Amino acid sequence: MPADQVTPPPLTLEQSARYCQQLTRRRAGNFYFAFLTLPKPDRRDMSILYAFMRHCDDIGDDPDKTIEARRTELEQWRTVTNAALAQGDKLEFHSLLPAFVDLVERKAIPHEFLQAVITGVERDLHEGSVQTFEELEDYCYHVAGVVGRCCVHVWGLNPNSRFEDVYPLADSCGLAFQLTNILRDLQEDSLLGRCYLPQGDLDDHQVTRTHLLEGLNDPLFQSLMKFEVARAREYYAQAQALFDHISPTGKPVLGAMIKIYGGILDEIERRHYDVFTKRVSLSYPRKVSIALGAMLRRSKS
Numbered sequence: 408m409p410a411d412q413v414t415p416p417p418l419t420l421e422q423s424a425r426y427c428q429q430l431t432r433r434r435a436g437n438f439y440f441a442f443l444t445l446p447k448p449d450r451r452d453m454s455i456l457y458a459f460m461r462h463c464d465d466i467g468d469d470p471d472k473t474i475e476a477r478r479t480e481l482e483q484w485r486t487v488t489n490a491a492l493a494q495g496d497k498l499e500f501h502s503l504l505p506a507f508v509d510l511v512e513r514k515a516i517p518h519e520f521l522q523a524v525i526t527g528v529e530r531d532l533h534e535g536s537v538q539t540f541e542e543l544e545d546y547c548y549h550v551a552g553v554v555g556r557c558c559v560h561v562w563g564l565n566p567n568s569r570f571e572d573v574y575p576l577a578d579s580c581g582l583a584f585q586l587t588n589i590l591r592d593l594q595e596d597s598l599l600g601r602c603y604l605p606q607g608d609l610d611d612h613q614v615t616r617t618h619l620l621e622g623l624n625d626p627l628f629q630s631l632m633k634f635e636v637a638r639a640r641e642y643y644a645q646a647q648a649l650f651d652h653i654s655p656t657g658k659p660v661l662g663a664m665i666k667i668y669g670g671i672l673d674e675i676e677r678r679h680y681d682v683f684t685k686r687v688s689l690s691y692p693r694k695v696s697i698a699l700g701a702m703l704r705r706s707k708s
């Protein structure tokens with residue numbers, strides 16, 4: 408580093424948390440509304456968690472960089488995250504780090520979950536399709552299940568609940584959300600050369616990559632979608648058991664997240680599986696009304 412180039416000091420906790428909150432407001436088109444149901448300190452914590460996840464994802468998705476450059480950047484991010492979490496080093500590396508390290512410590516989030524997220528994004532850089540549902544499940548664990556596990560640490564559990572029992576439910580919820588996301592983004596992903604649905608499922612329903620690339624919503628594609636939507640619903644159903652375990656603070660936000668993401672699945676069905684003509688999303692008023700409904704229920708309970 409040239410002698411005249413001085414590394415700026417890390418942001419303060421307050422500045423770092425504010426950075427995460429601004430990023431979440433800008434980028435979390437769906438989850439931001441659910442976070443509004445939380446009391447301010449918890450909302451701030453969820454924004455910090457979101458900012459970390461978003462940053463990992465953004466490194467993996469950066470269209471201006473080659474796959475090799477993204478891989479190198481992810482490795483560097485892994486090293487920096489490790490150093491920050493283990494020794495409080497390198498906090499100046501990214502604006503989100505001071506608040507994130509503080510959150511992970513306060514909420515005793517196991518570091519292996521954060522490493523798993525980076526591994527999930529890294530794996531996504533390898534070309535190649537998913538062959539079996541087990542492979543898809545493993546991918547979803549890394550990019551969504553562990554996010555759910557981190558969420559339950561942030562919200563906390565009821566006194567008699569144990570994290571070991573809750574993690575598999577968080578994994579199911581993550582799988583339900585990720586599967587919804589995959590179905591919504593089928594065409595966008597296939598244009599980027601990616602298909603996250605198991606090749607075995609496509610074969611069973613005689614759906615080809617051309618269906619996805621060309622947006623062919625024919626009976627074969629609809630039969631595949633019907634199958635995948637039913638599968639996602641099973642995981643949404645399993646995730647319901649989370650409500651028996653998470654703290655009263657966590658219930659409204661989880662309820663709103665499930666309503667918003669589950670609402671996308673309903674909308675896919677309502678459009679007869681046409682995920683091609685227009686990106687499936689809930690309207691702004693609908694998301695606001697879900698958040699308000701959850702807040703009202705919170706204030707009554």
Ligand SMILES: CC(C)=CCC/C(C)=C/CC/C(C)=C/COP(=O)(O)OP(=O)(O)O
Pocket residue numbers: 434435436437438550551552554555556558559576577578580581584585588649661664
């Ligand atoms: C227990 C529990 C809460 C489990 C769920 C964990 C969780 C929140 C997983 C995120 C999965 C997901 C589809 C992220 C997309 O985020 P995005 O911001 O890119 O979403 P968008 O594409 O819809 O805007």
